[in-house]
Amino acid sequence: MMKENKESKNIQVTPKEIEEAIIDVLKKIYDPEIPVNIYDLGLIYDINVFDKGKVHVLMTLTAPGCPVADSIVREVKEKVEMVYGVEEAEVELTFDPPWNQDFISEEGKLMLGMM
Numbered sequence: 001m002m003k004e005n006k007e008s009k010n011i012q013v014t015p016k017e018i019e020e021a022i023i024d025v026l027k028k029i030y031d032p033e034i035p036v037n038i039y040d041l042g043l044i045y046d047i048n049v050f051d052k053g054k055v056h057v058l059m060t061l062t063a064p065g066c067p068v069a070d071s072i073v074r075e076v077k078e079k080v081e082m083v084y085g086v087e088e089a090e091v092e093l094t095f096d097p098p099w100n101q102d103f104i105s106e107e108g109k110l111m112l113g114m115m
């Protein structure tokens with residue numbers, strides 16, 4: 001559910017609905033080197049929706065030296081903040097635990113021909 005106009009502010013959404021909308025948005029963001037979205041790649045470790053529309057996303061990258069790290073983190077923040085019910089998003093980048101192929105979802109593994 002994307003943000004619309006000011007009149008739609010009267011619509012109440014639950015944290016679970018916001019989280020589901022965030023996941024939908026994250027599934028539209030791709031690592032430029034891998035033809036799978038960042039959610040199914042397992043780059044999103046956690047999504048927390050707090051009161052007053054604050055969201056915290058904990059994510060990683062496939063490698064610490066990723067040359068597009070800044071742009072991916074910025075895109076996640078911008079797209080999450082477009083979700084209805086989100087007022088502010090903080091995106092935290094971590095490499096603990098380090099990402100590995102075990103984090104890829106079954107859907108992602110199918111897309112990559114790993115199953």
